[in-house]
Amino acid sequence: MKPRKYFPLGKAYGTAFCNRVKEVDWLTGNLLSVKHTLLVAPRRYGKSSLAEKAITNAKLPFVKINFHLCATEEEVAQIIVNKVIKLIGNAVGQVDKIITAIKKNVLNLSPKLSFGDDIATLELIPKQHINQAIVISEALLLLDKLLHEKDKKAVIFFDEFQEIAKISKQSNIEGAIRTAAQEMQNLSIIFSGSIRSLLLRMFEDESRPLYKLCRKLKLERIAANDYKKHLNKISLETWDKELAEQSFNEIMHYSSTHPYYVNYLCDILWQECDKLPTANDVKKAWAIVVEEEWSDASKEVSLLSLNQRKMLKYIATHAAVNLTSQETSRELMMATSTTTSALEALIEKDYIEIDGSGHYKIINPVIAAMLVME
Ligand SMILES: Nc1ncnc2c1ncn2[C@@H]1O[C@H](COP(=O)(O)OP(=O)(O)O)[C@@H](O)[C@H]1O
Ligand SMILES: [Mg+2]
Structure with missing residues (x-):
């Protein structure tokens, strides 16, 4: 018996995947009808697992780009172009056979083919002095047009997309992606990320380019009832009995x-x-x-300011409601304005969330356990 097969710490596939039936159906529907989607949740809630399950369900070719690895706009443009080329190869056809169509659909990128032993590889080289935003939107639109001509669909999965807001301060890349995304007919995008406040601002602030571009899903934890069925099935397989x-x-x-x-x-x-x-x-x-x-x-706790730590510890050890009240401030011996800004920072950084009943909750249960024990 291999527990890791049932309980992976990386993406959940196959028998390890618990429930999320509605979410998978909804996302699969979006992909098949070429609607862009925003998936938001703290890290390790299951965004990548869900996205890949829906993409597999929809049986569409896809590429995934993880923006955690990028530091500059040039790197973002380069990785998007590379993945677009890969997806052209996977979803549209051999690049040497469609080179005329490629040439027809680009203005600012020069396609270059090189021939290896048995496969041709494509490069898309930006014309001089072209900015990265144009490179990005032209590459994405090229892919969409080629798909459209062949009547095929595909998916691009932008993971850890909140990083774009840190890399591209003037929203250049967001603007480029919007320009392309709003015209797409055959290519759908899944935007996914943690640090919810940052990500949601990118999509919910009227002044930002990606405003109202997507259908949105705030992914919650899996309900205990769904886990019950899932764990009992595995328990039956392992010990021939359901869990007590x-x-x-x-x-x-x-x-x-x-x-x-x-x-x-x-x-x-x-x-x-x-x-x-x-x-x-x-x-x-x-x-x-x-x-x-x-x-x-x-280590995660040590990244916080002293006031934020104090607040986090308070949340771990109290029934945490009304934390901006005078009474809480008195108990913490902090000014109300300080408690408020500590709370805002903890939410902003995804350390805590507020549940349906107004309780503040520490997201990571190990941090919560540690703060109680210390
Ligand atoms: N539907 C699911 N059923 C069971 N476990 C899941 C499910 N989705 C995610 N997990 C588990 O949760 C953890 C985080 O999953 P992942 O998809 O990498 O999250 P994220 O992309 O949000 O960081 C992993 O241990 C994964 O196996
Ligand atoms: Mg992930």
Whole structure:
């Protein structure tokens, strides 16, 4: 038995993929009807897993671009051009056979073919003094036009897209992407990212180029009920029995149903237990998770200012509602304006979120556990 197969720490595929049925259907529908989508959630909530599942469902060729690796507008333009070329090859046809169509559809890029042993490779070289925004929009529109001529569809998956706002301060790249995206007929884009406040501003601020371009999904954690079916199925396969109610509840409790930590915890639990786990086994497995993740979690906390740390600790140890009240300020011995700005910073940086009932919650359950123990 290989727990990692059921509980991967990377993307969830196949039997490891729990529920998200509605989300997968919705996203698959968007891809098939060429509607652009924005997927927003804190990191490790399952955006990439969901996107790749829907793309596989839709059976469309795709490329994924992760903007975490880029530092300049030139690098962004280069990676987009490279991936566009790759997708032309995968979705439209051999580049040497469609070179006339390629030439017809570009103004500011010069296509160049080179011939290797048995395949031709394409380069798209920007004409001199052309800015990166033009390179990006022309490359994307080229791909869309070629797809349109062949009556084919494809998907581009822009991952960690919030990085674009950091790289391109004047919104040049956002503008270039909008110019292309609003004309697309056969190519759909999935924009995905964490640091929700930054990402949402890019799409919800009227003055920003990407305003109202997409259908939007704020991906939540997977519901405990859905996990119940999923974990019990795996429990049956492993121990011939469903999990005891109490053990299951403890798994949900310790992991706070955070998808990454559910997998982390269950991976250890399944590895450690020869027979059906007890609530105490879950507790022990969670202690291992916390121990293994302790140094990463404390590094994350150390990036915060002292006031933000104080606030985070307060949230970990109190029923955290009305945190901007006078009373909380008094308890924390901080001015109301300081508590407010600490809260805003913690939300902005994706350390905390507010749930449906107005409670502030620490997103990472290991950080929460650590702050309670310290
Ligand atoms: N539908 C799902 N069912 C079970 N586990 C999932 C699901 N989606 C994501 N996960 C798990 O959650 C963690 C984060 O997934 P990932 O797709 O990389 O998230 P993100 O792209 O939001 O950072 C991984 O451990 C992954 O296996
Ligand atoms: Mg991801």
